[in-house]
Amino acid sequence: MPPQRTSASRTKSRSSRRANKRPHEKPNETGSHEARSLVDPRLYVNRELSLLAFQKRVLEEAQDPHNPLLERVKFLSIFGSNIEEFFMVRVAGLKRQVEAGVLECGPDGLTPKQQLQAIHEEILELFKAAHDLLRRQIFPALKKAGVCVVDYSRLDSVQRTHANTYFSEMVFPALTPLAFDPGRPFPHMSNLSLNLAVLLRSGKGTEHFARVKVPTILPQLVSVTPVLSGAVTSNRTTPAPQYMVWLEQLIAANLQSLFPGMEILEAHPFHITRDADKAIQELEAEDLMDSVEEGVWQRRFADVVRLEVNEEMPPGILEILQKNLEVGPEDVYSLGQPLALSRLKHLYAADYPELKDKSFVPVVPAALQPEEEGEDIFAAIRRRNVLLCLPFASFQPVVTLLQQAAHDPSVLAIKITLYRVGRNSPVVEALLDAAREGKQVAALVELKARFDEESNIEWARALEHDGVHVVYGLLGLKVHCKTALVVRREGDAIRRYYHLSTGNYNSVTAQLYTDIGMFGCDEGIAADCSDLFNYLTGYSSKVDYRKLLVAPVALRHAFERLIQREIEHQLAGQRGHLIFKMNALVDERMIQLLYEASKAGVRVDLLVRGICCLRPGLAGVSDHIKVTSIVGRFLEHSRIFYFRNAGHEEVYLGSADMMPRNLDRRVEVVFPVEDPTLVHFIHDEVLAVYLADVVKARHMMSDGTYDRPADRNKPDAVNSQEWFIKKFTISQQPGESALEEPPNPAHNGY
Numbered sequence: 001m002p003p004q005r006t007s008a009s010r011t012k013s014r015s016s017r018r019a020n021k022r023p024h025e026k027p028n029e030t031g032s033h034e035a036r037s038l039v040d041p042r043l044y045v046n047r048e049l050s051l052l053a054f055q056k057r058v059l060e061e062a063q064d065p066h067n068p069l070l071e072r073v074k075f076l077s078i079f080g081s082n083i084e085e086f087f088m089v090r091v092a093g094l095k096r097q098v099e100a101g102v103l104e105c106g107p108d109g110l111t112p113k114q115q116l117q118a119i120h121e122e123i124l125e126l127f128k129a130a131h132d133l134l135r136r137q138i139f140p141a142l143k144k145a146g147v148c149v150v151d152y153s154r155l156d157s158v159q160r161t162h163a164n165t166y167f168s169e170m171v172f173p174a175l176t177p178l179a180f181d182p183g184r185p186f187p188h189m190s191n192l193s194l195n196l197a198v199l200l201r202s203g204k205g206t207e208h209f210a211r212v213k214v215p216t217i218l219p220q221l222v223s224v225t226p227v228l229s230g231a232v233t234s235n236r237t238t239p240a241p242q243y244m245v246w247l248e249q250l251i252a253a254n255l256q257s258l259f260p261g262m263e264i265l266e267a268h269p270f271h272i273t274r275d276a277d278k279a280i281q282e283l284e285a286e287d288l289m290d291s292v293e294e295g296v297w298q299r300r301f302a303d304v305v306r307l308e309v310n311e312e313m314p315p316g317i318l319e320i321l322q323k324n325l326e327v328g329p330e331d332v333y334s335l336g337q338p339l340a341l342s343r344l345k346h347l348y349a350a351d352y353p354e355l356k357d358k359s360f361v362p363v364v365p366a367a368l369q370p371e372e373e374g375e376d377i378f379a380a381i382r383r384r385n386v387l388l389c390l391p392f393a394s395f396q397p398v399v400t401l402l403q404q405a406a407h408d409p410s411v412l413a414i415k416i417t418l419y420r421v422g423r424n425s426p427v428v429e430a431l432l433d434a435a436r437e438g439k440q441v442a443a444l445v446e447l448k449a450r451f452d453e454e455s456n457i458e459w460a461r462a463l464e465h466d467g468v469h470v471v472y473g474l475l476g477l478k479v480h481c482k483t484a485l486v487v488r489r490e491g492d493a494i495r496r497y498y499h500l501s502t503g504n505y506n507s508v509t510a511q512l513y514t515d516i517g518m519f520g521c522d523e524g525i526a527a528d529c530s531d532l533f534n535y536l537t538g539y540s541s542k543v544d545y546r547k548l549l550v551a552p553v554a555l556r557h558a559f560e561r562l563i564q565r566e567i568e569h570q571l572a573g574q575r576g577h578l579i580f581k582m583n584a585l586v587d588e589r590m591i592q593l594l595y596e597a598s599k600a601g602v603r604v605d606l607l608v609r610g611i612c613c614l615r616p617g618l619a620g621v622s623d624h625i626k627v628t629s630i631v632g633r634f635l636e637h638s639r640i641f642y643f644r645n646a647g648h649e650e651v652y653l654g655s656a657d658m659m660p661r662n663l664d665r666r667v668e669v670v671f672p673v674e675d676p677t678l679v680h681f682i683h684d685e686v687l688a689v690y691l692a693d694v695v696k697a698r699h700m701m702s703d704g705t706y707d708r709p710a711d712r713n714k715p716d717a718v719n720s721q722e723w724f725i726k727k728f729t730i731s732q733q734p735g736e737s738a739l740e741e742p743p744n745p746a747h748n749g750y
Contacts, residue, residue, distance in 0.1 A: 038592045041109030043621060045613045045704040047586055048090050048115050052122050053706060054610040055082050057631045057698055059126060063133055066713075069141055070355040071633070074348045076130060076138070080341025083123065084192060087306045088276035091119060095275075095305060107588045107613065120330055131336035146241040147350055149221065152249040159224040159243060166222055167254045174215045175251065177258045179208065186324040187211045191274035191302070194340050196252055197317050201263040209320055212258065214248045214269070220346045222250055242350065246338050268313040270321060271339040273306040307332050308339045357633055360725050362394035362511075368519070376408070377401050377519075378488065381497055385520040385675045389686070390503060391634055392728035395510035398484075398499060398517065399426045405486045405497075406434035412494075413440035413487040415533045417479055420504045421459060427505045428459050435467040442469040444536050446479045471537050474667065477552065479536060481655050481669035482517075485529045496526035500671045502638040502653055513637040514721070516653050516686075518673065522547075525671065532669065551656055551668035556589075558670075559658070562643055562650075563593045567600045569646045576602035577644035579687050583637065584611040586659040598624040607690050608700075609636040617702040627700035630693055632721045641670065642683055651679045685727075695719035 061067060062075035097112040105111055110118070139149055155163060177198075178187035189195060194214040201207050214220075221244040252267040304325045309318060311334050322332065338344075353359075367386045368377060377400050380386065388397060405411045414434050421428055435441045445460040447453055464470045473479055482501040487494060503515030520526075528548040534540040543553040563578065570576030578597060585591065585606065591614045598604055604625040606612070616625040630636050641652040654670030656662040673679055694717045698706035711717060 044107040046108040050611045068356050077344035087273045092275035092277045092305045148243045152245050152253045163224040178211045194271045196267050198267045199265040220247050220343045271308040272304050275302040364394050368397045381519045388517040390515045391511045392724045402430035410489045415442045416484040417444045419446045422506045422508045432466045444471045447472045478666045480666040497521045498529045513635045516638045549670040552664050556663040567597050570600045570602045574646040579605045579642035581607035581640040582657045583609050584657045586613050590658040598622045615702045629698045630696050632696035651682050689720045692718045693720040
């Protein structure tokens with residue numbers, strides 16, 4: 001259970017104190033910051049430590065006893081997966097900087113070496129908390145609920161026989177023991193592989209080392225009891241307790257069958273993480289797809305940036321691993337069982353719905369439902385612009401738009417950007433149908449979407465095979481915008497329908513991420529979409545879009561202009577107000593502009609899920625800025641930018657965060673919401689509810705730490721995501737409140 005926020009619990013970790021205290025700054029400095037330059041390192045939080053602070057908030061969800069038990073397991077799995085990516089990308093990049101002798105500091109004043117030192121200590125604390133939680137709370141509570149993860153050594157004879165039979169029939173054939181001796185080099189080990197380091201002794205008394213990889217193609221948790229029918233009680237069918245053992249323990253217990261005639265002395269699991277931040281050498285590649293495929297392959301065997309071992313691993317075996325994997329002591333993390341917490345997703349998959357969040361059925365907005373029999377989705381879009389708020393509303397209308405376009409004889413062309421589409425994509429299937437129907441279909445498939453390269457390569461080839469015009473991306477830029485365009489002949493005219501979104505065309509993440517999409521056929525935005533696709537597929541260098549804000553050509557300048565306008569309104573006596581919701585706030589110039597807005601008196605509410613390098617609440621600099629992070633059941637992913645504009649409110653949605661990569665090195669689209677009804681809906685309900693959240697909200701302190709509202713356990717406390725579930729289940733039309741009225745953020749300190 002997470003501790004209550006007392007003065008003692010607010011004490012910062014050692015790494016947090018070191019990262020935020022400067023040699024020239026007194027620990028309890030409270031004086032005015034008015035005279036400070038906006039490039040003063042004391043005004044910025046380190047990006048990497050801020051990202052780890054987000055991982056701590058994810059871990060807090062696993063610690064929260066108010067969450068269903070298996071949902072807590074899910075958050076532990078997400079925490080483990082996030083940390084893996086953190087090492088593969090962020091730590092790997094810092095290590096390369098240190099190796100190259102880079103001494104340059106970021107805005108926060110920390111060198112790459114100082115960042116690595118702070119990261120190491122913070123990671124150790126986080127993993128200690130995670131494993132303590134798992135061992136002392138999660139596993140005992142699961143056992144009481146009938147989900148028993150047990151050590152192999154504690155199995156009874158029946159369970160052990162069942163487990164060993166499974167090993168012989170299913171596991172043994174998939175294993176390949178690899179020896180290490182003068183005739184056989186140290187085995188190659190792929191990224192994120194879990195292995196057993198085995199120490200053996202021959203009949204002659206000679207000791208040997210071998211490695212056995214734990215197969216990822218097999219279930220990581222093995223059931224060790226036969227499937228039994230449920231025992232009927234007076235109220236329900238109670239399933240028999242389910243006993244499971246980790247696959248690596250089962251393999252370790254049966255190593256003798258892999259090394260007959262040898263004495264097994266010891267076996268210890270270890271997990272490696274490699275550098276996955278290798279940039280694709282586009283400019284030297286004749287074929288981008290070949291280059292990406294090669295990069296994905298090389299990633300499997302890039303430099304090791306982390307070695308996880310169990311706490312019982314003896315120094316001798318650890319020395320063998322360190323020497324041959326070429327890792328230093330600072331790269332070794334000695335942890336409890338199990339290693340690779342991301343594998344807890346297999347435990348979450350256990351069929352115990354009562355231990356998970358209550359399910360709900362996303363709805364199709366009333367505005368997209370036919371008003372008369374036989375009406376298509378195009379008629380609904382012609383009537384009005386429609387917002388689709390995922391995952392509370394269904395993703396199906398996006399698929400419907402593409403499916404109907406594929407088979408509609410009046411549709412001439414479909415164009416779309418695909419960043420992460422996932423497996424078994426209904427969006428891609430609709431595009432394939434359209435190509436088979438003779439439509440002109442163009443798809444930009446971003447091959448450089450990190451960790452989705454292989455999936456995107458497969459889809460690109462499938463689309464090309466069926467006649468879709470496929471573009472792989474642009475040199476030097478990632479295409480991150482979420483845009484679809486349908487060109488349709490209607491009488492003697494051409495009308496263009498579009499869908500613009502904050503999230504990917506991925507039917508799986510559409511159920512897990514909060515995103516907002518907009519359907520429309522406004523001629524100005526539609527014309528901009530056509531120009532955008534001409535830029536992506538041809539040689540257009542257009543920079544003057546009518547309504548869309550497009551990066552890298554104009555988005556940064558547009559944000560600067562809009563923030564500056566709000567400052568001018570405030571100085572003119574109008575109430576300036578900015579509300580920005582995004583995943584990350586890193587860009588130094590944008591932070592400086594927000595500081596300038598605060599100094600002018602503009603009220604600034606920032607909903608930043610993850611990294612936030614801005615420090616709120618600094619006297620004379622950021623007094624009027626409040627930063628809130630919401631971490632809950634769904635991953636907050638929508639980007640919303642609200643400008644009060646002296647009462648003439650403007651709202652923009654889009655794919656971009658305020659990071660240098662989004663503003664300068666990616667193709668992003670931020671689009672206006674022009675319908676006054678929808679503008680009010682986003683401000684008065686969506687943003688208002690987020691700002692009123694006290695259950696899943698964390699408020700950022702000026703030192704970079706986060707605090708939780710004291711009243712989060714009150715009966716009427718607002719949980720924004722649960723509020724949206726109730727609203728969109730009951731009311732299907734944006735603007736029609738399902739509850740009596742949206743919560744007022746002013747009631748919660750805003």
